[in-house]
Amino acid sequence: MPKTSSAGSARARLRAIADAAARWCAADFPPRVRASTAIERRLGYSLPVVEVALDRLFGGLTAGALEAAIADELGTLDALDGFVERPGRPPAWARAAGAVTIVSSDTTIGVAIPALAFALAANCAVTVKDRSDDLVAAFAETLGEEHPALGAATSVLRWTGGADEREPHLLGDAAVVVAFGSDEALREIRACCAADATFVPFGRRASAGYVDRAALRDAAATLAGPIARDALLYDGDGCLSLHLLYVERAPDGAHERLIDALATACADALVEFPPGTRPPGRAARAQAFATIGAFRAAHGHGRSLRAADGAWSIVTDPPRGQPLPFGAGVLPVVFVDGLDDAAADLRERGIPLQALGVADPGTADAQRFAERFGAVRIAAFGRLQDPPLSGRHGGRARIADFVRWVDRA
């Protein structure tokens, strides 16, 4: 297993990655067309949804964004090429950590690609476990066309976890293992890593939204559309999808009016993001959740609003402590009296939070909400699922895990 690439300067690597991504931004780029169809088949999303995902994924992979993220973490891009002077500290070189393995089996669209880009930027040799849509493999091919050494440093494979003789070698010999998956899968992968390897886990997480009375008063008319898009894009599959919404009760009933507006907005959002095909089990779970919501509503507890075809469902005030059927177009809404109430509800449901959507992420309250919920990302509604490349996914560094610092005394 090669440990590093021989791919020239960091700047040249970044340019090649960005050039490859730029080619993937074109909707008629043949590999993208093929990958889109395969993704559509794998995940059951409609083509417009796949296109949005690919636009966001590759549109963000620019040389400028990559360099900004690297400079933020390493001080300067030049640190990847050799020793750099640092005021008040010894000169240091951020050399490649070694071989990197990325396990991104059952994930949403292209989550391995940013990790791949930063690992390659760090001059690491990278192995990626790909999905049946072969998106990473296709992108690696484009990378190879842009910069043959980067292509050579990237190995994209498919294997079955726990049932492939290559796996112990691919995980055990890696200096860094990046893994996406369930708690159980992450534990198993971690157990296969070398003792001194860096393990970068991305476990399953959910995202929530919080609408306070001030937002209801000032921005109610504009909130519903962005909230609906955050909830319905990617059918709730991503950890940045809006899975649960907290709304403060307002004396004038504005919280209930927001639900009516949300129902209209959900219908509108699905014109932009047409629903795809859901596996029957997920569809049945969503249906059951909406139906029990309707039953509760008939007995005076909450409301249940649902598209006639089941494409989206909004259920208000689901019983506390009840596990929620994330995804499949379901948006549970919990009315609360305040932040403490919402935090208690979240704790009772045992939901580990990734991101928090709010009306205005710039306020002091938003920071307080995120801290209270344990979220690692605060975003304005409508932007929840559109994180910048230079952001820290999962609260983790983008490139720091892929380098080892060498100090010169």
Place this chain on the structure above:
Amino acid sequence: MSGAYRAQADALDARIRGAIAGGALDAAAFDNLACAIFAHQFRWNAAYAAYARSLGVDETCLPRTATAIPAVPAAAFKEAPLCTVPPGEAAVWFETSGTTQGRSGRHYLESPALYEAALLAGFDRALLADGARLRYALLVPDPRERPHSSLGYMLATVARERGDGPPGWYLRANGIDLRALETDVARARADGVAICIATTAFALVALLDELALLGSALPLPPGSRVMETGGFKGRTRVLSREELYRRAAAAFGIDEAAIVAEYGMTELSSQYYDSHASRGTARRVKEPVPWLRPIVVDPAGRPVPDGVVGAIRHLDCANRSSVVAIETEDLGAIVPGGLVLLGREEGAAARGCSLDAEDLIRR
């Protein structure tokens, strides 16, 4: 309850008993009976009526076909008492599972008579078509310890009404009492009486594992059979059904076709069993009794064509004093002869990096 209620309930019970005692029930007869039961429940089951009203049903537009009857989600039994009599007047109640929401509900029955008639008739068709009087070895909850287990109640009733003597109960707090089971099986062999082992799938696995550990088998007398029910949801040990039956047949010295799966729910009074024709085949078909009908629906709640997978809705005419139409998250498809069951877990797993309910339950 009022005289009007009693008269209506008794008349319906008589019709249902007729259906249970009779043979096939054609579509029109089933529709007619199910709709009459719904009308009765709409009048007397306040919680069901409130739900039906919220869906637009009222006295002037009651359903005329079984598929139009509003189905209550199984989880609703955790939300409200769904009974045509006040819960305090129910003769029995069974505790529903709490796997999905972490809390249980209750299925109240005004009287056990209809339930017992339905379960016995279903069991007779599925397991006692040869009229055998069997000795019952039960690896299910003992009603003396868990009086509100519908499975325990059901099998105690079967053993009482169809057995050749008192049944044996072998589930203990710390596992299966294998020694007692072996002793009783040996006695049955000596007596020349066939045995019916009725067990949950999980208990069957535990029994087979224990036998394997001891390197022994438990050959049953000729004519013996096994009734297996339930899946492995939430369990750490999962076996494919094919593997389970292969191992059970070998351990008990019986044909795989003598192992019959039951599919039921606490919220139902009637059960499905593997059809005779599909036993011993790779694809077992769950056959409903004539007074029970499955409907498979799409995410919008519309019936799907035969062969298409969707969520299963049950119309159980023996549920006269509770709810005639129950919606589940179980997946299946209608095929000739009945229903093919896929189970709740297939196709339900989270696809992305977000959580799903199962993740949270496991945490």
